[in-house]
Amino acid sequence: MSEANTARTLTGTALTKRYGGNAVLRAVDFSIAAGSVVGLIGENGAGKSTLSSIIAGIKRPDDGAMTIDDRPYAPASPIDALNSGVAIIHQEIKMIPELSVAENMFLGRLPVRRGRVATREMVADARAALADLGVTLDPRRPVAGLSTATQQEIEIARAIIRRPAFVIFDEPSASLGRHETERVLEQIDLLRSRGTGVVYISHRLDEVLRIADRVVCLRDGSKVGEWDARDIDREGMIRAMVGRDLARREAPPPPHGHEVVASVQDLSSSRFENITVELRRGEILGVSGLVGSGRTEIVRALAGADPFDSGEVLVEGAPVKIRSVPDAISAGIYMVPEDRKAQGLNLNRTSAENMALPWESRLVPSGFVTTRFLDRLKRRMASEVDIRGDLDRPVGLLSGGNQQKVLLAKWLVRIPKVLILDEPTRGVDVGAKEAIYEIIRALAARGVAVVVVSSELEEVLLLSHRVMVVAAGRQRAILTREEATPERVMQLCVS
Amino acid sequence: SGTPGGQSSRDSDDKAIGVSMSFVNQFYAAAQQGMEEEAAEQGYELVILNAQGNSSTQVNHVQNLVSQGVGSLIFIQLDAASGGASISQANAAGIPVVAVDQVPAGGNYVTYIGSDSVAMARQACDHLAELLDGEGDIAIVEGIPASSTQMQRTEGCDTSLHENPGLDVVSTTSADWDQNKAVSVFANVLTANEDLQGVFAQSDDMALGAASAAESAGRENIPIVTIDGFPAVYDAIEKGHISATMSQQPYTMGQIAVQDAIAAMEGTGEDIPKEQIQESVLVTNENLEEARAQRYYGTQG
Amino acid sequence: MATSLTERPTALPASAIRITQVKSRLKMLSGPLIGLVLLIAVMSFLSPVFLTTNNLINILVQVSYIGIMAAGATLIIILGGIDLSVSAVLGLSFMVVAVTYQNLGWPFWICIIVGLATGTGIGLLNGVLVAFGKVQAFIATLATMFAATGLSLYLTNGTPILGLPDWFLGLSQVRLLGVSLQVYLMIVVVIIAALWLKYRPAGRSLYAIGSNEEVARLSGIRVKLLQLRVYATAGFLAAVAGLVVGARLNAAQPSAGNSSDLLSVIAAVVIGGASLAGGVGSMWGTFVGLLIIGVLNNGLTLLNVSPHLQPVVIGAVIILAVLSDGRLLSIFRVRSRRQTA
Amino acid sequence: MATSLTERPTALPASAIRITQVKSRLKMLSGPLIGLVLLIAVMSFLSPVFLTTNNLINILVQVSYIGIMAAGATLIIILGGIDLSVSAVLGLSFMVVAVTYQNLGWPFWICIIVGLATGTGIGLLNGVLVAFGKVQAFIATLATMFAATGLSLYLTNGTPILGLPDWFLGLSQVRLLGVSLQVYLMIVVVIIAALWLKYRPAGRSLYAIGSNEEVARLSGIRVKLLQLRVYATAGFLAAVAGLVVGARLNAAQPSAGNSSDLLSVIAAVVIGGASLAGGVGSMWGTFVGLLIIGVLNNGLTLLNVSPHLQPVVIGAVIILAVLSDGRLLSIFRVRSRRQTA
Numbered sequence A: 001m002s003e004a005n006t007a008r009t010l011t012g013t014a015l016t017k018r019y020g021g022n023a024v025l026r027a028v029d030f031s032i033a034a035g036s037v038v039g040l041i042g043e044n045g046a047g048k049s050t051l052s053s054i055i056a057g058i059k060r061p062d063d064g065a066m067t068i069d070d071r072p073y074a075p076a077s078p079i080d081a082l083n084s085g086v087a088i089i090h091q092e093i094k095m096i097p098e099l100s101v102a103e104n105m106f107l108g109r110l111p112v113r114r115g116r117v118a119t120r121e122m123v124a125d126a127r128a129a130l131a132d133l134g135v136t137l138d139p140r141r142p143v144a145g146l147s148t149a150t151q152q153e154i155e156i157a158r159a160i161i162r163r164p165a166f167v168i169f170d171e172p173s174a175s176l177g178r179h180e181t182e183r184v185l186e187q188i189d190l191l192r193s194r195g196t197g198v199v200y201i202s203h204r205l206d207e208v209l210r211i212a213d214r215v216v217c218l219r220d221g222s223k224v225g226e227w228d229a230r231d232i233d234r235e236g237m238i239r240a241m242v243g244r245d246l247a248r249r250e251a252p253p254p255p256h257g258h259e260v261v262a263s264v265q266d267l268s269s270s271r272f273e274n275i276t277v278e279l280r281r282g283e284i285l286g287v288s289g290l291v292g293s294g295r296t297e298i299v300r301a302l303a304g305a306d307p308f309d310s311g312e313v314l315v316e317g318a319p320v321k322i323r324s325v326p327d328a329i330s331a332g333i334y335m336v337p338e339d340r341k342a343q344g345l346n347l348n349r350t351s352a353e354n355m356a357l358p359w360e361s362r363l364v365p366s367g368f369v370t371t372r373f374l375d376r377l378k379r380r381m382a383s384e385v386d387i388r389g390d391l392d393r394p395v396g397l398l399s400g401g402n403q404q405k406v407l408l409a410k411w412l413v414r415i416p417k418v419l420i421l422d423e424p425t426r427g428v429d430v431g432a433k434e435a436i437y438e439i440i441r442a443l444a445a446r447g448v449a450v451v452v453v454s455s456e457l458e459e460v461l462l463l464s465h466r467v468m469v470v471a472a473g474r475q476r477a478i479l480t481r482e483e484a485t486p487e488r489v490m491q492l493c494v495s
Numbered sequence B: 001s002g003t004p005g006g007q008s009s010r011d012s013d014d015k016a017i018g019v020s021m022s023f024v025n026q027f028y029a030a031a032q033q034g035m036e037e038e039a040a041e042q043g044y045e046l047v048i049l050n051a052q053g054n055s056s057t058q059v060n061h062v063q064n065l066v067s068q069g070v071g072s073l074i075f076i077q078l079d080a081a082s083g084g085a086s087i088s089q090a091n092a093a094g095i096p097v098v099a100v101d102q103v104p105a106g107g108n109y110v111t112y113i114g115s116d117s118v119a120m121a122r123q124a125c126d127h128l129a130e131l132l133d134g135e136g137d138i139a140i141v142e143g144i145p146a147s148s149t150q151m152q153r154t155e156g157c158d159t160s161l162h163e164n165p166g167l168d169v170v171s172t173t174s175a176d177w178d179q180n181k182a183v184s185v186f187a188n189v190l191t192a193n194e195d196l197q198g199v200f201a202q203s204d205d206m207a208l209g210a211a212s213a214a215e216s217a218g219r220e221n222i223p224i225v226t227i228d229g230f231p232a233v234y235d236a237i238e239k240g241h242i243s244a245t246m247s248q249q250p251y252t253m254g255q256i257a258v259q260d261a262i263a264a265m266e267g268t269g270e271d272i273p274k275e276q277i278q279e280s281v282l283v284t285n286e287n288l289e290e291a292r293a294q295r296y297y298g299t300q301g
Numbered sequence C, D: 001m002a003t004s005l006t007e008r009p010t011a012l013p014a015s016a017i018r019i020t021q022v023k024s025r026l027k028m029l030s031g032p033l034i035g036l037v038l039l040i041a042v043m044s045f046l047s048p049v050f051l052t053t054n055n056l057i058n059i060l061v062q063v064s065y066i067g068i069m070a071a072g073a074t075l076i077i078i079l080g081g082i083d084l085s086v087s088a089v090l091g092l093s094f095m096v097v098a099v100t101y102q103n104l105g106w107p108f109w110i111c112i113i114v115g116l117a118t119g120t121g122i123g124l125l126n127g128v129l130v131a132f133g134k135v136q137a138f139i140a141t142l143a144t145m146f147a148a149t150g151l152s153l154y155l156t157n158g159t160p161i162l163g164l165p166d167w168f169l170g171l172s173q174v175r176l177l178g179v180s181l182q183v184y185l186m187i188v189v190v191i192i193a194a195l196w197l198k199y200r201p202a203g204r205s206l207y208a209i210g211s212n213e214e215v216a217r218l219s220g221i222r223v224k225l226l227q228l229r230v231y232a233t234a235g236f237l238a239a240v241a242g243l244v245v246g247a248r249l250n251a252a253q254p255s256a257g258n259s260s261d262l263l264s265v266i267a268a269v270v271i272g273g274a275s276l277a278g279g280v281g282s283m284w285g286t287f288v289g290l291l292i293i294g295v296l297n298n299g300l301t302l303l304n305v306s307p308h309l310q311p312v313v314i315g316a317v318i319i320l321a322v323l324s325d326g327r328l329l330s331i332f333r334v335r336s337r338r339q340t341a
């Protein structure tokens, strides 16, 4: 690997990839130079992950060729790529929950000494690599039970532990908070200074501007622009990605009514206590807090996904018993869960089937789910939520952003009284993000009370009428839009 | 019947009698009943174990009986492999063995009580030959391949067939001693053989299955000859669905086995004959009532 | 309502989508179906009696009780579970019918209800253990399998019970258009199960549960309730299969419902394309799998293959039936690639 | 820009982590282990002979061939597969040993090698079908199960072969410290498999494959090669188990590989905490599961439970053994909740 580390340039020429006739990557030229960072941007489904998979040996191009320092480079597998000094941090976390952190980091090339896995060395190496990232974690514990953020950090440590010449970061920050993201960016600075060539993919354009030396933009599988990072700004990037100007609506949310749609009184469980809040018709309530503060647990309890110990929920003045998800649905409380792969969608089933799942038993008057019902539901949702891709194919084949839209559409088939969105824009491109914001505002305008849980404080502040701040399972304050300055919220979070 | 043993009226230091068998059909149920009733009468405890068709399990069972110190062992061999290994364990521990139904493949036993399987099968097939005047296409429905019973009954019938060259075996199938499976298998046999004239089913359960298949196919006049003498087959003979069976005497065998087992463990078994072949009777419509009166299958009969 | 800011993708014409659907459905089935067709072709060639109406009806009769159980097993396997107890439940529930009839002298239709309730009850017990006890389905149903086997021996101490009402035997003996009632019963069960699976919300959600239980639960599907229902249904159907076997034998055999029936049931479902990992499978596939097993058993007897060799042939044919899928697919793939190139 | 507020969770001290690990390991095992301890306690109480050295050795002897197969089955189940053919392979491979010895007159040690090769070969065939034929493991091994059963009948037309060299019978008859060699063989197999699974990279990779084959493949694990190796190993171990059974019976019985053995093998693994979904399981757990089965079968014969009721008790105990986990856990949970409150 020390030899690989001296490589200078990786170039791809006319890289092309097709799936059953439609090209998702069209003759893209691409290069990474040692000691520099390429920011790769593009809408959901533009082909960023496809391009990085090709470079990292996960997929093979249908056309085009790659070289490293003018020697041909055609990896047949991720291991081939690693041996040539190319590593990737996947967009989707790929871990084996049953194995230890260290084993996950060394999976596929566990070190052996005297015939057995050299656990001590491995653990020491893993610990050091994690420490480099500022993570203190016992590498011997199993991955099961670790938060997504921590798993993402392990993925990064795992990729750079071999000191590759080129590293691709495919949306590492999607499930990270600000501190973790900052640490990752620092790590990239360090890699760059050591002469590593880095590709950084993100939908958070400010991060791209902060870290990249050059920026490459893909649209519909073609490269539509490449700039020196000093020559481009946020608006320019958006224009390149979307193909036109995208107005950013900084406007306040639509005014809400006074009528209380739902009220939560003294909700408590082992993970949180005494949550009390009233939601008014058309109100958007943001929920802010640190990772692990219990935001997800609170909204899951409200949506019937987890049991709570005490407290009461009233919908339109009447107390409702919420013991299960169906209870919450009948009460008009729907939740879009935070982890779309594990909790939101059946990836091997079609988008149409996924959207229909909760409604087949609830919206079919005859009790028989007909093709006509499914077709109509599909067409209606396709017209209401713009999803790029065939709704009759497994949803797992869609790009991440489009999957998120399918997940949202699933819970908009019938208009709820209260809609809970847990991290609704995770991994979603700027355009789609604006689209989701618009959907949220439009729902509020129709009188739906919306609860938005998000790790992006800016998102919470932009969308909400009021912000609930949660720390250590307790509700610290509920701030009005005027009171909710970033400083104030942060202060409450760490109190 | 009911649960065996337990409420012995005799001294508690009397040793129990171990029984190892593999339960597949009514023959064993009747033998078990014979043993239980005899043991209850004499005030002995029985420990009955069912190997469920697994040779290794039967060996394990005998080992467990030996280690819990039974006074004697009644052994119905599942197959040659389990027989030798089981009996040598009992021999090594000095526990007398009474073999029932099957001659053990190895080791020493006090006595063997059973029907002569080979002879029964031979007689059954001879009877079939007689019914067909020594000529015609016949089918054989066999039990679980490689079990002792299947092999002996095959051997006996083969001898008879050798002497009756006019009989032509057009089909040999296995129905695993199972009535339900026999219905299916035999329906297929009938389809394949338009001119079938006779059947030898190696057990009564399978004969009953074959008979109902023949009935549904409208060919109930094909003579079926079988072995065991289950009460249900008597009824079928009466109705003309089955021609003949070789009736065994499992209930009596069970009783004798317990008597001999007691004698052997009390040390009074010197004069027990080494072989006690129980008469097996060819039951046809002619001697049906006499056979019924004998209650070969205990109260079940 | 919700305005979207991005432009519409070009939609495929409906006909193209329909073709894709048909193709993907064919792909899923092609293996077993082609296997079945080939098997039938070979058998017809080798045996002159194979293709007679009578023999084909026989095949259906012979698989009918397996088919009834396989309908239940399909539901369970799609749900992501397994039921090892079905064949033992078959034996026990009909034993209960016979014992209540003969020993207690109850009217036969009541006995039937009691028998069906027994089967349903054991199925429900399986469901409770799996859904609420969080016991792996394999273990839970293994345990009830043992228990049911033992109980049906215990009930009569191993003796069969003979003699059932004549009208009841009609299930096996009465024929409509030359086909005995049990076959219609099986077909009705399979069709109802197929329709339920395809058109009823509960049936459709089995796929969701089998693919990802958590997603299903968060979608408002009552996962545990459905597990209970499906296991209970499988138990009920095993009891129905018990009636078919009982009517066929005119007896309750304690040894009925043995492990080879169980293997046939699961094999039919799995050969039919279902995955034991859950989320995949269809009633139609199971039916094809069932016919493969039926044709195979029937054909081998017609051809008078030695009983010792029959298992070898069965093993080989199962593999070929399943593999014919892969090969066929790869042929298609090569062709379509050529066309695009 | 996107300002987000997050903070590191406070890291636990290493000692606390160690305790958590031990706890989580205990949790995984607690069910079966506690089940086993309870079972032994009850048996010792009910039967005076149960706790004698002799009887305990007997239990080990009686499970030894099951244990050898279960070691292989554990690997396969962790890998996410299943092997239905093991017990049939046991029968066939020892039949091959006996036939080459008796009918062909080869030196016995060569016959042993041929027998082990037969088992390994069938295992390899399973592996090829699963890894390269993409046949579901259930179907592939069901087919080889049929084939192996048939072949071992066919080899001698159903006749058992009796009479093996005396030195070979020593495997069952020779005792070291009062324990027969087959028990040592089983223990050695289990220990080697446990060490392999715990310390060898290939062994560790089984968990990865069983948990997520795609991730394993992307990590550079040679998934197919490992599948081949593991299925071949299971076949080999089945042949070894065949030697144990052969030495014990002093005979090769064509019907030796019995489906009840197969169920015991899988039950031992699953009772021991492995999941048929793959990725979970341990050799130590399997050993506990094996002992539960052994103690249960032995104990019930000692207690003189009616032979018909024995299966009922076995079923109930299996459920209790597995459930004792859940109950125990919920007690723990209530406690820890109280402490935090």
Ligand SMILES: Nc1ncnc2c1ncn2[C@@H]1O[C@H](COP(=O)(O)OP(=O)(O)OP(=O)(O)O)[C@@H](O)[C@H]1O
Residues within 6 Å of the ligand: A019, A024, A042, A043, A044, A045, A046, A047, A048, A049, A050, A051, A091, A389, A397, A398, A399, A400, A401, A402, A427, A429
């Ligand atoms: N295996 C596949 N089969 C068919 N289409 C696929 C497959 N994998 C990806 N695609 C399609 O290729 C296109 C590009 O996907 P890709 O994952 O590269 O997008 P992306 O730019 O990474 O998007 P995101 O920002 O959402 O991660 C998408 O339209 C996707 O649906």
Ligand SMILES: Nc1ncnc2c1ncn2[C@@H]1O[C@H](COP(=O)(O)OP(=O)(O)OP(=O)(O)O)[C@@H](O)[C@H]1O
Residues within 6 Å of the ligand: A145, A146, A147, A148, A289, A290, A291, A292, A293, A294, A295, A296, A297, A338, A423, A455
């Ligand atoms: N004690 C714990 N053991 C295992 N997992 C935990 C524990 N506490 C929290 N987690 C997991 O960590 C993640 C974050 O916790 P939580 O949902 O409470 O915080 P949050 O405020 O919603 O954070 P975020 O949504 O940003 O992850 C969740 O996926 C949760 O399941």
Ligand SMILES: [Mg+2]
Residues within 6 Å of the ligand: A048, A049, A050, A091, A170, A399, A400
């Ligand atoms: Mg992507």
Ligand SMILES: [Mg+2]
Residues within 6 Å of the ligand: A295, A296, A338, A422
């Ligand atoms: Mg959260």
